[in-house]
Amino acid sequence: MAEVARIAGVSTTTVSHVLNKTRTVAPETEELVRLAVERTGYRHNLAARALATQSTDTIAVAMSVVTNPYFAELVRDIDRLLRRAGYTMIVADTNDDPAVAADVIENLLARRVSGLIVSPLEAGGPHAAAGAELARALGRLVDDNFPLLFLDRRSAMPADQVYSECAESTYGLTAHLAEQGHTRIGYVLGSPVATSAGDRLDGYRRAVADLGLDDDPALIIEGESDEHLTEQRLTAHYSEAKSPATALVVSNNQMTLGAMRALRKCRLKIPRDVALVCYDDFEWADLFDPQITAIAQNVPALAASAVDLLLSRIEEPDRPPRSVTVPTEYHHRDSCGCGRRKHRGVSAR
Incomplete structure (x- = not known):
């Protein structure tokens, strides 16, 4: 960083502000820093920055992504919104198995992620023991006020959550x-x-x-x-x-x-x-x-609500938990056997 600062003719503090986006820098100064970074081949040491700031600016997502195209689409939209906000996303597949989910979440937390998005799982039937272990792990995160968001499925835990109307x-x-x-x-x-x-x-x-x-x-x-x-x-x-x-x-x-x-x-x-x-x-x-x-x-609305709630939790860790229910849309086609009619939404009564 000192070499980048010397070549650019600026202070190391200015280099830090440019790389970390912690303060607005004049465009011409920013360009000098960028050119110096290219010339030196400098790589920002994220691990060192995480030790210094106690934050990795990384959000972890734990859900069954690989086997379900709906989740894959949801994760894609979340990633786009997080990158726009300056965060990096890590994804781990839980296979919708509480034992896998518990292990995955422990490993993600060991990487000192800044927040966690989880599709919660119930502790019933043959998964009872693993589900109970997972519930305890998530409960500890809630008690510690860790930035946690439940996505796609409701949870009885007092945490932020976003899910579709079912x-x-x-x-x-x-x-x-x-x-x-x-x-x-x-x-x-x-x-x-x-x-x-x-x-x-x-x-x-x-x-x-x-x-x-x-x-x-x-x-x-x-x-x-x-x-x-x-x-x-x-x-x-x-x-x-x-x-x-x-x-x-x-x-x-x-x-x-x-x-x-x-x-x-x-x-x-x-x-x-x-x-x-x-x-x-x-x-x-x-x-x-x-x-x-x-x-x-509504996948874009689910992703936007999830990112908004999680980032606001990071900014305001003591605020009360919030739940967002996202409305669905009825796509009336032919397989129901009644012919085409134009409607939006489903009448519940």
């Missing part, structure tokens, strides 16, 4: 199928460790109760947010059930692909034989024949 949207999808005369409406349930899966199921169950639909446990098919499990279990449902579902609400985009493969394997046509709608619109939904009626999450 229950009313799923209620509306179910009600729309009921309007077409369906009473045996199947529901494909997502991951047992995701609170969003439970919220969406609640919306379906309320619609079944309110609208007098068939309340048959066999109509709830556990897809576990897995495309292949969904295909297997729906194939079994339509091959073996005496009175199978005449319509399906699929609760995320990964399982929608599995559902469509199962129906094709069973030689059932959408929507002639089985009407189908899904929560979580995806890039190819309007390329299928028929095009898929779906609830779309």
Whole structure:
């Protein structure tokens, strides 16, 4: 840094301000510093700066990114916003497994990240022990006032969180199928460790109760947010059930692909034989024949709210936690079997 300052004809303090963006410097001075940096091949020592400032200006994101295109799109938007704010992002895939998530978060924190965005997981069923360990680790972060944000799924912990509306949207999808005369409406349930899966199921169950639909446990098919499990279990449902579902609400985009493969394997046509709608619109939904009626999450709004809440938490660590529920949008296409109508939003009642 001293060599850069000597070549540029400025002080080392000015070089520091240019590199760290800690103070506005005259454009001509900044250009001199940039040229000196190029000439010397200087690399800013981020590790040394982190030791001096106790901050890495790095935000960690822990969620199931690789297997879910929705999360990948969300992370892309978060990265763009963080870079604009001067932060670097690290991503670690949790595989939606509480044991993996606990290990991933511990490793990220060891890198002294400035903040953490997590898609929370529940501590139920076979994941109970690992989920409890994960909950304790996150609880300690909340108690320590560490900049933490829960994204995509609700958490009972008193921390900042951002998630899409779930229950009313799923209620509306179910009600729309009921309007077409369906009473045996199947529901494909997502991951047992995701609170969003439970919220969406609640919306379906309320619609079944309110609208007098068939309340048959066999109509709830556990897809576990897995495309292949969904295909297997729906194939079994339509091959073996005496009175199978005449319509399906699929609760995320990964399982929608599995559902469509199962129906094709069973030689059932959408929507002639089985009407189908899904929560979580995806890039190819309007390329299928028929095009898929779906609830779309507002990914740019989710990313913007998440970054805004987390960075404001870093600036104001003692402020009360805030929750943001982002509205969804109804994309009405052909797979529901009622023909095209223009609507935005789903009526919950």
